[in-house]
Amino acid sequence: MIIAPSVLTANLAALGSACDEAVEAGLDWLHLDVMDGNFVPNLTFGPPVIKQLRKHLGDGPIFDAHLMVENAETMYQDYIDAGCNHLTVHVEAVKHLHRLLHAIRDAGATAGVVLNPGTPVEAALEVLPDVDLVLIMSVNPGFGGQSFIPTVESKIRTLRKAIDDQVAAGGRNVQLQIDGGVKAHNIAMLREWGVTNAVVGSGLFNANASVADNLTTLHQALND
Ligand code: DX5
Ligand code: ZN
Numbered sequence: 001m002i003i004a005p006s007v008l009t010a011n012l013a014a015l016g017s018a019c020d021e022a023v024e025a026g027l028d029w030l031h032l033d034v035m036d037g038n039f040v041p042n043l044t045f046g047p048p049v050i051k052q053l054r055k056h057l058g059d060g061p062i063f064d065a066h067l068m069v070e071n072a073e074t075m076y077q078d079y080i081d082a083g084c085n086h087l088t089v090h091v092e093a094v095k096h097l098h099r100l101l102h103a104i105r106d107a108g109a110t111a112g113v114v115l116n117p118g119t120p121v122e123a124a125l126e127v128l129p130d131v132d133l134v135l136i137m138s139v140n141p142g143f144g145g146q147s148f149i150p151t152v153e154s155k156i157r158t159l160r161k162a163i164d165d166q167v168a169a170g171g172r173n174v175q176l177q178i179d180g181g182v183k184a185h186n187i188a189m190l191r192e193w194g195v196t197n198a199v200v201g202s203g204l205f206n207a208n209a210s211v212a213d214n215l216t217t218l219h220q221a222l223n224d
Contacts, residue, residue: 006066028060117140184221
């Protein structure tokens, strides 16, 4: 299972060092939570900060941008130019979802679609052939450190089956990512549900232990 660290609860006054800590612990994905204060009630960072992070970290890490923004259709190219390898966009925020997913792939990045907890799974099934990743939110987006919403299980299981069916029919494999409240106590259960990629924020960046030690605890929970 890929563990994608989210730095929201890290010391953001030292964002580069927080990312270094994740990379040095062996993590090669970085989940970048972009918030615009419109789609979600919080603000984080955008292309200029991401560009500096790319410069700081070099080409190694995969930048997985989770765009909690209303203007992804006009801004996606800026995120790719800033160094993002992957862009995930919210069905609830985008008018022409199919068109945008294709535009992102045509621009050379991989594309993902994300559903809020209250959004039916069908919204992702409609575009399954057009994406590289589906992200299921297990919290309402906007803040790190919230509690996991367990009713996402049926969405995950439905998507696991739909992705397996798509692959069996010769179609594209799709990563199944979860975001929100993922910790050592539930990560093995999520893998059993069929998740392949877990975003972990406060489970990695907290005052109790270093990122490396928290990662060891997660790996122990997964028995690997
Ligand atoms: C929430 C973000 C998440 C969040 C994860 O809006 O998309 O990536 O920071 O943090 P934890 O793991 O603390 O729920
Ligand atoms: Zn996120």
